[in-house]
Amino acid sequence: MINRRTTVTLLASPLLLTGCGGGAAATERRTPSAPAAPTTTPSPEVQAEQAPQGIPGLGPTRSAAIPERCEQAVVVTGRGKDSPVCTVVLHQRSADGWQAGAPWPAHNALRGWSAHHVLGDLRSPLGVYTLSDAGGLLPDPGSRLPYHQSGGFHSPGTGFKGEPLEGCFDYVIAIDYNRKPGTSPLDWTRPLGARRGGGVWLHVDHGGPTHGCVSIAKAHMKDLLRTLDPDRHPVVVMGYADWLAA
Structure with a gap:
């Protein structure tokens, strides 16, 4: 499955006026120019305020991993390295920098x-991954990403807490970890090999930890599907808080 004066100061040069008989030269009277106003360098605090807004919580290494052309970033912040609890925030780039949406409670792997x-x-795999394709058991709710509806998204059984999994794949967005972008989320192509896993999605939360995916409420999945725009090259940035801050 899976938005960049030069004031030219004319220095008056003496104007040489020559008489009819080539007599004495006269020089045009010049008015002295006013002294240039002193220039000041903004303080570091002011410069920081004027700089485009970055994504809160992301350090220089993770920020640098986001492609330059990316204009939408879904940031998944885990509570800890071994925790299955996280928060999801959609950030969108504007002329003033990255603008954050509302935080959504979520789950990651057990x-x-x-x-x-x-x-x-x-x-769940740490990293920055593109988001190219979507799908689900239910009809397309208005996704901008290519959407594949299929009965293959049926999800029977129960989760780690005994919660029913039915409906958790009603809507999914494929995370481009060990998959071929431009295919259905159900495609089993594994460029890194089967041992490295795959089928890592954003999907509907079922109230407990996942096997490797990230899950959020159904309403928020619909929001993402209607907002993520392939022309804005969306990515997901996912990991626990200390890792993201590096």
Whole structure:
């Protein structure tokens, strides 16, 4: 599945006036120019206020990993390295910098996060990933991303807390971790190999930890689907708070 004067100061040069007979030269009287106003350099505090607003919570390493052309970033901030609880915020770039939306409560994998996700580790992969494709069991609610409706998104069974999983794949957005962008979220192509897992999605929350995905309320999934625009090159930035701050 899966928005960049030069004041030219004319210095008056003496105007040489020559008489008819090539007599004595006269010089035009010049009015002295006013002294230039002193220039001042804004204080670091003022410069910081004038600089475009960055994404709160992201350090220089994570900020640099966001592609320059990206104008929408879904930031998933985990409570801790081993925690399944997180917060999701959609940030959109404007002329004044990144503007944050409302924080949404969310879940990630049961055992937290991993820099080297493998199949069955019950951890969500750390990183910055593009968002290219969407889909779900229900009809397209107005997604801007390509949307694939299918019965294959049926989700029977129960979660880690015994909660029913039915409906958690009503809407999904594929996170481009170990998948081929431009295909259905159900596509099983795994460029890194099957052992590195896959099928990591943003999907509807079922009230408990996931196997590796990130889950938010159904209404918020619909908001994302209607907002994320492929022309603005959306990404997800996901990890626990200390990792994001690096």
